[in-house]
Amino acid sequence: MLDWTDKHCRYFHRLLTKKTRLYTEMVTTGGLLFGGERRHLRLDESEHPVALQLGGSEPADLARCARIGERWSYDEINLNCGCPSERVRRGAFGACLMAEPRLVADGVKAMVDAVSVPVTVKHRVGIDREESYGFVRDFVGTVAQAGCHVFIVHARNAWLQGLSPKENREIPPLRHELVHQLKRDFPGLTIVLNGGITSDEQIAAHLPHVDGVMLGREAYHHPWMMTAWDARFLGGAACEATRDAVEDAMVAYMQREAVEDGTPWPAIARHILGLRHGERGARLWRQVWSDHKRKPLPAAEVAAQARACLRADAPALAD
Helix, strand or coil, X not given: CCCCCXXXXXXXXXXXXXXXXXXCCCEEHHHHHHHCXXXXXXXXXXXXXXXXXXXXXXHHHHHXXXXXXXXXXXXXXXEEECCCCHHHHHCCCHHHHHHCHHHHHHHHHHHXXXXXXXXXXXXXXXXXXXXXXXXXXXXXHHHHCCCCXXXXXXXXXXXXXXXXXXXXXXXXXXXXXXXXXXXXXXXXXXXXXXXXXXXXXXXXXXXXCCCEEEXXXXXXXXXXXXXXXXHHHCCCCCXXXXXXXXXXXXXXXHHHHHHHHCCCHHHHHHHHCCCCCCCCCHHHHHHHHHCHHHXXXXXXXXXXXXXXXXXXXXXXXXX
């Protein structure tokens, strides 16, 4: 979710669900150590519980970054061992780390020793054409010995050659049964399933077999689905907010961010474009919020123009 789940996105998502754990976009250790803490780690108090996802392979750098993340009040430090992009591979981290479980274990151990918050790992079920269950089982077993008790498992292989990151989310077949088997083989660990989940019904079908389910792009593009999760899955209260109220809250947030940090509203508005999915006029509403010609206008005025599209008698323009 690089460039997707930034602090503005997470603020928006927290308006929809209070109890779902949120994750940052992946932050590389080099970017954090040399690119400025505030740029990468600034967060709103409302985001908790929220995890910092790190990309890196050097144990000492991971430990330093984990300490920084804890200092910024993140509730969890997550090591990404699942990203298949070429840029990540050149940095010798992401999915290619699954071929080096001892190195991952060393990094996890260094972070566990450095912080008091949980250290977790996100990974794939395999890399390239290695499709044996034993590969991912041994990876989890090795890393667990270093003190990691939570594994978030994307139920596809990562093909490190020949596929783009987008293709890696679509072409390697889903193998949810391998994630279920991990939970059976490691009952004392927390196993969270990721990959190919697009509905609440699918979430409910997997939860008897694993400890949790993670959604990425599906939740980003159809964020209103998150409003059901607190009550249905997490023992919380039902979300009583309306889409209008959420949009109004985001406008207020845009105005605040403009004053406090100089953030232009389009940098925030891009995250809310799925809010009206399914409503009449939603396409025109998105077009208004996406129109950079309106950038000089105040966010509240743009919101009023966008809201007018929902009242337009134009059912053909609905999603």
